[in-house]
Amino acid sequence: MSNKYLIVILRFHGDVLLTKPMIDNIKLNDPDGQIDLLLYKGTGSILEQEKSINEIIEIDNASKANIFSRIKKEINLWTKVRSKKYKYAFFLTTQWRVVPISWAIGKAMKAAVDDKKRRKILWTKSFSVIFPEALEKHIVQRNLSALKSLDLTVFHEDLILDPVPLKKEYKALSESFPFLNQGNGYCLIHPTSRREKKLWDKERFSELINLLAKQNLSVVITSGPDLNEVGYVEEIIEKANVHDQQVLNLAGKTSLLGLAALIKGAKFFIGLDSVASHIAASVNKESITLFGPSNPINWKPWSDRAKIIVRNDLKNIEVGEVISLVEEMYPQS
Numbered sequence: 001m002s003n004k005y006l007i008v009i010l011r012f013h014g015d016v017l018l019t020k021p022m023i024d025n026i027k028l029n030d031p032d033g034q035i036d037l038l039l040y041k042g043t044g045s046i047l048e049q050e051k052s053i054n055e056i057i058e059i060d061n062a063s064k065a066n067i068f069s070r071i072k073k074e075i076n077l078w079t080k081v082r083s084k085k086y087k088y089a090f091f092l093t094t095q096w097r098v099v100p101i102s103w104a105i106g107k108a109m110k111a112a113v114d115d116k117k118r119r120k121i122l123w124t125k126s127f128s129v130i131f132p133e134a135l136e137k138h139i140v141q142r143n144l145s146a147l148k149s150l151d152l153t154v155f156h157e158d159l160i161l162d163p164v165p166l167k168k169e170y171k172a173l174s175e176s177f178p179f180l181n182q183g184n185g186y187c188l189i190h191p192t193s194r195r196e197k198k199l200w201d202k203e204r205f206s207e208l209i210n211l212l213a214k215q216n217l218s219v220v221i222t223s224g225p226d227l228n229e230v231g232y233v234e235e236i237i238e239k240a241n242v243h244d245q246q247v248l249n250l251a252g253k254t255s256l257l258g259l260a261a262l263i264k265g266a267k268f269f270i271g272l273d274s275v276a277s278h279i280a281a282s283v284n285k286e287s288i289t290l291f292g293p294s295n296p297i298n299w300k301p302w303s304d305r306a307k308i309i310v311r312n313d314l315k316n317i318e319v320g321e322v323i324s325l326v327e328e329m330y331p332q333s
Helices: 013-017 020-029 067-084 098-105 139-149 163-176 202-214 227-240 256-265 275-282 319-329
Strands: 004-009 034-040 053-059 088-091 109-113 129-131 186-190 218-221 247-249 269-272 287-291 306-310
Touching: 004 020, 004 067, 004 098, 013 275, 020 034, 020 139, 053 067, 067 098, 088 098, 088 139, 098 109, 109 139, 129 139, 163 256, 186 202, 186 256, 202 218, 202 227, 202 319, 218 227, 227 247, 256 275, 269 275, 275 287, 275 306, 287 319, 306 319
Parallel strands: 004 034, 004 088, 034 053, 088 109, 109 129, 186 218, 186 269, 218 247, 269 287, 287 306
Antiparallel strands: none
8 A cells, every 4th residue: 555645734825836846755755655735725726737746635724614614624624634544744834723633644654843832742742753944944945854854865855847737738828829929939027926015116017027128028927816916917017118019918817837837938037026936946947036025045936047136125126136137147138
């Protein structure tokens, strides 16, 4: 019977994507092993077509259902994870909600990430080992240390999405949007984030698009499906005052896998500290990421081809700084 592994990551899309090196290394340790992910609903879409994943188990982040309905869902979840008979389980986030999940799993070897707020006996005794938080390391390295804590080998630290589904996605998108087939190619800009503190000025994105267009670079602009993000992109394009032949607005029109395919097909990527920047790293694309309040040591795109500009306040990043990095990557532009 195959060994079964569970990775619990109750965070956001980018956090889920950063578990991919961990998944790949589990497969290298145990090619026949079955790997399940336990995630908040919708956050695992970027990994849905990865062959190395057996099942994505989804739970609600926050529910408006009454307490009895919520308790019933949790009991069903505990029953499910118990029935799986996992050999290993990795808990990458520290909500108290994961403690009864760990109990339900039973005799598996269980590793949980350290948290100074969780150093009580109830927490520490609910897992086999506690591995260190990231501190001065990247989150990818922290995740891989979870494997080491249970005596699994880390063979590499690469973040790589399976290219096969991406090719299929790109083919469909290029058939739907002939703009993508222009001879001079395109760069992709993803100017949105869930957190307002991570946003750059709309006017500066508009100015950036104007300057790229003057260098004969076509631009594809994307965002998540949230209507506020879609409207934000529309405002940027309206202020940019460029021709339709130079800019394609795909805000809210692609899945995360479609976004990955578009970034892979681009000349380069420009964005904020968000899942899109991590996607650019996962498809080995040259990128420029504007960093604000997050710690870049922990959260920068995990790629040697990623360039970052860091300011505590993103408003202090000038358009010229971004263009200078573009010219370093593409001096012919």
